[in-house]
Amino acid sequence: MLNHFKTWIKTITFYEILVGMKATLMHLLHYKPITLQYPHEKRILPDSYRGMLALLRYDDGTEKCVGCDLCEAACPSRVIKVISAEVPDEPTKRFANEYYMDMTRCLFCGLCVQACPVDALGMTREYEWAVYDKRQLLLNKPQLLAIGDRAFPVREKKLELQHPNVAFFNVAFKHLPPKVS
Amino acid sequence: MVEVGIKIGLSITQIAVVMGVVLLTVMFLTLAERKVIGWMQDRMGPMEVGPYGILQPIADGLKLFFKEDIVPAGANKFLFSLAPILALVPALIGFAVIPFGPNLTVEIFGVQFQPFVISDINIGILYILAFTSIGAYGIILGGWASNSKYSLLGGLRAAAQVISYELNVGLAIVGVILLAGSLSLVKITEAQSGWFWNWFIFAPPFPQLFAFVVYVISSVAETNRMPFDLPEAESELVAGFFTEYSGMRFAFFFLAEYANMILVSCIAATLFLGGWNAPAPFLQFHGSLANLAWASGVFWFTVKVYFFLFLFFWLRATLPRLRYDQLMRFGWKVMLPIALGNILITAIAAYLFPVGK
Numbered sequence: 001m002l003n004h005f006k007t008w009i010k011t012i013t014f015y016e017i018l019v020g021m022k023a024t025l026m027h028l029l030h031y032k033p034i035t036l037q038y039p040h041e042k043r044i045l046p047d048s049y050r051g052m053l054a055l056l057r058y059d060d061g062t063e064k065c066v067g068c069d070l071c072e073a074a075c076p077s078r079v080i081k082v083i084s085a086e087v088p089d090e091p092t093k094r095f096a097n098e099y100y101m102d103m104t105r106c107l108f109c110g111l112c113v114q115a116c117p118v119d120a121l122g123m124t125r126e127y128e129w130a131v132y133d134k135r136q137l138l139l140n141k142p143q144l145l146a147i148g149d150r151a152f153p154v155r156e157k158k159l160e161l162q163h164p165n166v167a168f169f170n171v172a173f174k175h176l177p178p179k180v181s
Numbered sequence: 182m183v184e185v186g187i188k189i190g191l192s193i194t195q196i197a198v199v200m201g202v203v204l205l206t207v208m209f210l211t212l213a214e215r216k217v218i219g220w221m222q223d224r225m226g227p228m229e230v231g232p233y234g235i236l237q238p239i240a241d242g243l244k245l246f247f248k249e250d251i252v253p254a255g256a257n258k259f260l261f262s263l264a265p266i267l268a269l270v271p272a273l274i275g276f277a278v279i280p281f282g283p284n285l286t287v288e289i290f291g292v293q294f295q296p297f298v299i300s301d302i303n304i305g306i307l308y309i310l311a312f313t314s315i316g317a318y319g320i321i322l323g324g325w326a327s328n329s330k331y332s333l334l335g336g337l338r339a340a341a342q343v344i345s346y347e348l349n350v351g352l353a354i355v356g357v358i359l360l361a362g363s364l365s366l367v368k369i370t371e372a373q374s375g376w377f378w379n380w381f382i383f384a385p386p387f388p389q390l391f392a393f394v395v396y397v398i399s400s401v402a403e404t405n406r407m408p409f410d411l412p413e414a415e416s417e418l419v420a421g422f423f424t425e426y427s428g429m430r431f432a433f434f435f436l437a438e439y440a441n442m443i444l445v446s447c448i449a450a451t452l453f454l455g456g457w458n459a460p461a462p463f464l465q466f467h468g469s470l471a472n473l474a475w476a477s478g479v480f481w482f483t484v485k486v487y488f489f490l491f492l493f494f495w496l497r498a499t500l501p502r503l504r505y506d507q508l509m510r511f512g513w514k515v516m517l518p519i520a521l522g523n524i525l526i527t528a529i530a531a532y533l534f535p536v537g538k
Contacts, residue, residue, distance in 0.1 A: 017499070017500065020499045020500065021495055021496070021499045023499070024221040024222075024495060024498045024499045025221070025495070027220070027221050027222065027223055028217070028220050028221045031220045031223075032223065033219075033220075033223055033224060033225045034223050034224075035223075035224050035225045037225075037228060
């Protein structure tokens with residue numbers, strides 16, 4: 001009976017609505033926005049952020065990529081297309097003559113980076129890649145190398161007598177966590 | 182002849198000033214609503230156009246002005262063009278009888294002139310009720326003429342909702358009219374002068390508290406605002422009756438909605454909260470400053486109106502939309518009996534304890 005009376009009083013005085021309105025008013029008085037004004041202020045990215053893909057070079061400017069096609073095989077969404085060729089006059093060495101990435105399909109899983117035996121691929125921290133024309137996202141080798149150049153200024157050292165197909169994992173990128181295989 | 186010319190000139194100036202103030206308030210409200218609701222929901226509201234987004238209404242206005250004006254295929258062109266005007270004009274025309282400040286009469290070039298009310302007609306409140314009902318036609322015709330199922334559904338809902346809740350608005354006002362003994366908004370406000378317990382929401386012999394609650398809820402429903410915005414329920418009906426409208430015609434519906442909000446707030450302030458009267462006699466200019474009493478009157482009226490406008494935003498930020506059957510049940514089975522009971526008790530009280538007239 002008393003409970004019924006209490007519910008009735010609450011109904012006719014709009015108690016629940018008043019509680020809700022108090023909540024919104026408290027948020028107005030203790031105004032603390034959670035909005036980030038995106039183009040003006042940006043979030044701090046986590047250390048393991050996987051952004052735009054890039055091709056890397058050794059410190060003497062030669063490309064790391066040996067054209068082995070493993071990245072193409074590892075890619076789940078068929079982003080990568082490698083057309084490799086022999087290095088002229090050096091029949092034991094190969095390189096990627098053409099290298100395409102269709103970034104419209106990339107899902108940034110990082111499998112190609114893990115698959116690469118010579119660490120020729122890297123994931124940068126770039127993410128502002130919205131373009132007006134989709135075709136601008138079909139990247140070729142010079143573009144990917146340029147992304148790598150601007151994202152990784154510290155390059156891995158190319159050792160003397162190093163066979164180009166032997167991997168020296170993470171020699172120069174001390175600030176990155178070691179590769180987990 | 183000269184006198185008539187001066188009269189017409191003064192009236193036109195007054196109408197221009199009132200319309201200007203109303204439209205500026207609408208402009209301000211569009212920004213204030215987005216800001217206040219944003220703040221209540223831990224957001225920022227518009228921030229890009231101008232410092233802290235204060236120029237947003239101007240940007241919105243320019244955008245609507247330059248947008249393409251589309252008439253959908255199969256629409257009834259005449260009614261499609263007529264509907265926004267039918268919605269906007271009644272909303273603006275109601276301001277003709279609202280007293281914005283004390284009932285002064287000044288003489289300019291030998292012509293009697295009331296500066297704070299465009300025309301003090303003795304059926305003011307009936308006039309407003311009659312014209313706001315015409316506004317419903319704009320919504321219904323706009324929904325029907327668009328040749329779209331969303332618009333039609335929105336228009337039908339608006340028709341049912343506006344008619345049911347207008348009834349409650351009318352009945353809630355009757356109590357106040359019984360106590361004031363007049364339909365003129367100026368006379369009703371003058372009957373509430375003095376301390377705040379003379380306002381009709383608290384006034385003896387029977388406080389109109391129930392009528393006030395019924396009026397506020399019904400007026401929120403009548404202006405199709407949250408939580409009663411079923412005619413434009415964007416999650417079900419895209420945008421309800423103005424789904425197919427674009428450009429300036431959409432802007433007219435938009436203006437009409439906000440002008441209706443202001444009008445309804447003005448009526449609530451006038452009828453229940455004492456209009457231009459200060460809560461206490463010492464809170465307005467008096468004594469040696471009595472010549473400036475009009476300024477404090479306008480100030481208190483503005484404060485009351487803005488309180489109601491804030492209440493509109495506050496409700497919108499807090500409450501979810503009602504279901505349609507809940508809306509109808511609430512209107513007919515809860516609000517209507519309360520309003521009728523209020524009329525009955527007020528009539529008996531006013532008969533037993535007649536107010537000094």
